[in-house]
Amino acid sequence: MSLTYHLQVVNLLAALLLLISFAMLSQRRIVGLVTLFAWQGAALAVSTALVGWSTGQHHLYYSAALTLALKVIAMPWFFYRLVKKLDVGRDVEPMINIPTTMLIGIVLVIFAFNLALPISQMSGTVTRSTLGIAMATVLLAFLMMITRSKAIPQVIGFLAMENGLFFAATSATYGMPLVVEMGVALDVLVGVFVLGIFFFQIRETFDSLDLKHMEKLKER
Amino acid sequence: MEIYWLLGIPLAGGTFLALWGNRRNAPEINVLFSLLTLVAAGVLTARIVAEGPIVVGDDWFFIDSFNVFLVALTAFVAFTTSLFSRPYMRIEKEHGRLTDKRLRLYHSSYQIFIAAMLLALTTNNMGILWVSMEAATLATVLLVSLYRTPASLEAAWKYFILCGVGIAQALFGTILLYFAAEKVLGSGGTALLWTHLNAVKDQLEPTVLQLAFVFLLVGYGTKVGLAPLHNWLPDAHAEGPTPVSAVLSGLLLNVALYAVMRSKVLVDGALGTEMAGSLMMGFGLLSVVVAAFLIKRQTDVKRMFAYSSIEHMGLVTFAFGMGGAVASFAGLLHMTMHSLTKSAIFFAVGHATQSAGTQLMDGIRGLIKTNPTIGWGLMLGTVAILGVPPFGVFASEFLIITTAMHEHPWATPFLLIALGVAFASIFGKVQPMVFGETELPKLPYQPALAPVFIHLGLVLMLGLFIPPYLALWYRQAAALLGG
Numbered sequence: 001m002s003l004t005y006h007l008q009v010v011n012l013l014a015a016l017l018l019l020i021s022f023a024m025l026s027q028r029r030i031v032g033l034v035t036l037f038a039w040q041g042a043a044l045a046v047s048t049a050l051v052g053w054s055t056g057q058h059h060l061y062y063s064a065a066l067t068l069a070l071k072v073i074a075m076p077w078f079f080y081r082l083v084k085k086l087d088v089g090r091d092v093e094p095m096i097n098i099p100t101t102m103l104i105g106i107v108l109v110i111f112a113f114n115l116a117l118p119i120s121q122m123s124g125t126v127t128r129s130t131l132g133i134a135m136a137t138v139l140l141a142f143l144m145m146i147t148r149s150k151a152i153p154q155v156i157g158f159l160a161m162e163n164g165l166f167f168a169a170t171s172a173t174y175g176m177p178l179v180v181e182m183g184v185a186l187d188v189l190v191g192v193f194v195l196g197i198f199f200f201q202i203r204e205t206f207d208s209l210d211l212k213h214m215e216k217l218k219e220r
Numbered sequence: 221m222e223i224y225w226l227l228g229i230p231l232a233g234g235t236f237l238a239l240w241g242n243r244r245n246a247p248e249i250n251v252l253f254s255l256l257t258l259v260a261a262g263v264l265t266a267r268i269v270a271e272g273p274i275v276v277g278d279d280w281f282f283i284d285s286f287n288v289f290l291v292a293l294t295a296f297v298a299f300t301t302s303l304f305s306r307p308y309m310r311i312e313k314e315h316g317r318l319t320d321k322r323l324r325l326y327h328s329s330y331q332i333f334i335a336a337m338l339l340a341l342t343t344n345n346m347g348i349l350w351v352s353m354e355a356a357t358l359a360t361v362l363l364v365s366l367y368r369t370p371a372s373l374e375a376a377w378k379y380f381i382l383c384g385v386g387i388a389q390a391l392f393g394t395i396l397l398y399f400a401a402e403k404v405l406g407s408g409g410t411a412l413l414w415t416h417l418n419a420v421k422d423q424l425e426p427t428v429l430q431l432a433f434v435f436l437l438v439g440y441g442t443k444v445g446l447a448p449l450h451n452w453l454p455d456a457h458a459e460g461p462t463p464v465s466a467v468l469s470g471l472l473l474n475v476a477l478y479a480v481m482r483s484k485v486l487v488d489g490a491l492g493t494e495m496a497g498s499l500m501m502g503f504g505l506l507s508v509v510v511a512a513f514l515i516k517r518q519t520d521v522k523r524m525f526a527y528s529s530i531e532h533m534g535l536v537t538f539a540f541g542m543g544g545a546v547a548s549f550a551g552l553l554h555m556t557m558h559s560l561t562k563s564a565i566f567f568a569v570g571h572a573t574q575s576a577g578t579q580l581m582d583g584i585r586g587l588i589k590t591n592p593t594i595g596w597g598l599m600l601g602t603v604a605i606l607g608v609p610p611f612g613v614f615a616s617e618f619l620i621i622t623t624a625m626h627e628h629p630w631a632t633p634f635l636l637i638a639l640g641v642a643f644a645s646i647f648g649k650v651q652p653m654v655f656g657e658t659e660l661p662k663l664p665y666q667p668a669l670a671p672v673f674i675h676l677g678l679v680l681m682l683g684l685f686i687p688p689y690l691a692l693w694y695r696q697a698a699a700l701l702g703g
Contacts, residue, residue: 217459
């Protein structure tokens with residue numbers, strides 16, 4: 001009884017995750033994007049902890065705590081500061097045609113569910129039905145990276161992709177071994193830090209964080 | 221025990237140089253740490269040669285003849301590159317392209333990059349392999365943008381994003397691998413250990429592993445620079461400082477290919493089909509052809525040699541894809557030859573661009589008159605990489621092509637045409653750089669060319685005569701790859 005109840009909450013959170021991915025796809029303002037990213041991290045952390053609780057996989061608590069600390073607190077805080085320092089908070093991104101992007105997104109979700117079907121049938125976890133959502137989150141984040149031309153949204157897209165992969169690991173196998181998860185988290189943390197430095201270099205050189213200026217290196 | 225020294229020394233070096241890297245003698249300290257790493261690698265290699273494969277540190281590290289050969293190669297090229305970078309980076313600083321602070325970043329990142337690659341090579345855990353590959357990328361992102369020019373920033377951004385997305389695919393592949401492994405080995409830390417996986421590889425779920433390999437190949441293949449995922453590579457090589465180009469091209473690509481090969485062994489065992497090999501052959505062949513035709517259009521000397529790296533990594537991938545004792549042997553030999561030759565070429569090119577003040581090939585002329593040693597270094601290196609006998613590249617390319625003729629005759633025309641095009645374009649462009657008419661000034665300082673001639677000497681030696689113990693070693697490693 002209680003397991004099905006928990007699972008319903010996990011499914012609800014998974015749906016929320018997907019919803020946030022779509023919201024990110026259509027969010028033009030950078031500050032709003034950071035907030036959405038924090039919410040996505042929160043949904044991920046809660047669902048990971050809940051899966052850990054209901055299945056007795058206690059190592060998932062550590063991953064949930066890691067997600068909470070990094071993706072809900074540290075990184076959004078870092079991004080808010082960065083946005084403030086670089087003074088790009090009010091930047092509005094001129095995006096081509098949000099409805100079209102959304103439609104492509106829906107196609108991607110259907111594709112993701114089909115891709116996940118054979119794997120989730122083989123999986124023995126109770127959360128296997130959410131694997132499709134995890135894959136959809138990865139693909140939507142990828143779509144977001146493609147459609148954005150500014151540096152910070154691209155990085156947030158990259159991190160959202162990592163969220164999706166993390167969720168995939170939880171739903172298919174109750175999470176990777178803890179060492180690996182810690183290693184991945186460390187890499188992501190260092191990566192964000194390196195990019196923070198990098199943003200300032202870009203800004204110093206180009207006077208803008210718009211990647212449109214960075215299209216010189218091409219094969220002619 | 222040696223393994224902790226091997227990983228600890230560059231890590232300590234990175235930390236030390238991060239704190240005190242702005243001292244005047246930082247380049248010498250960098251050389252010292254690289255030398256110590258080389259010594260540790262030598263001791264480890266001696267032990268593996270004497271005792272055979274070992275698993276140490278609570279199953280955390282696994283070293284056999286395949287990866288110890290790459291460990292030795294990595295430590296060696298890292299050491300010679302540090303020798304080259306000592307005067308080279310000093311001069312870059314005198315030219316005002318770098319400051320003390322950036323040199324500190326450079327030296328520290330260099331050591332951490334080496335540490336990350338050595339960890340990727342020696343770890344037994346497929347998850348940690350992923351983590352250290354990503355760490356190696358992160359360590360070099362700020363090195364590519366070291367000059368802070370618009371082009372270098374763009375190159376570094378491309379490098380980060382494309383390799384980041386690529387390696388995210390590899391993470392998904394690793395998750396799938398764990399998913400299959402967990403059913404057989406049970407959940408927990410041991411299910412991603414390569415030695416454990418290798419023992420039960422025939423019980424792993426074939427469909428999942430098939431999917432996992434596709435993701436792993438695409439993911440790590442991005443870092444190998446396989447076409448059509450190679451876009452980051454020429455930019456990163458051309459815009460970063462030359463020592464960084466040398467280690468990226470000579471070492472990082474090998475380590476990424478190593479990751480693919482470790483996965484391939486598992487997948488082959490689970491599937492019992494040629495699927496993994498055929499995929500690798502396809503990607504490899506495409507890379508060789510695409511790179512050869514792009515070489516023709518290059519005007520920047522470092523970009524041109526970067527495309528040549530794609531070509532050669534494609535050739536190695538193709539050889540490993542064919543599998544079998546001879547092809548794997550040739551692939552390993554070619555990996556070694558390419559690392560040594562390509563880094564030697566980058567050393568020579570570095571000094572040539574310093575004397576000409578440009579990387580454009582039109583601006584570099586007549587090196588043999590003004591700076592004969594650089595000219596000779598570049599010419600001999602080019603001749604070697606193009607596979608002219610008696611250099612070692614000829615031996616490995618010859619083996620790869622004859623095996624291809626034997627087993628996959630359809631591929632031979634593509635390979636031969638691509639190699640021919642690459643030969644004509646590279647030789648045609650390097651020839652005037654070395655022998656043309658010139659008004660270029662002589663370099664006002666002594667170039668650091670000892671590493672160039674050491675590398676080329678080794679390549680020549682291995683082309684003429686492979687010592688029996690080395691041949692045995694390569695054969696053992698080839699056998700591990702399913703030869």
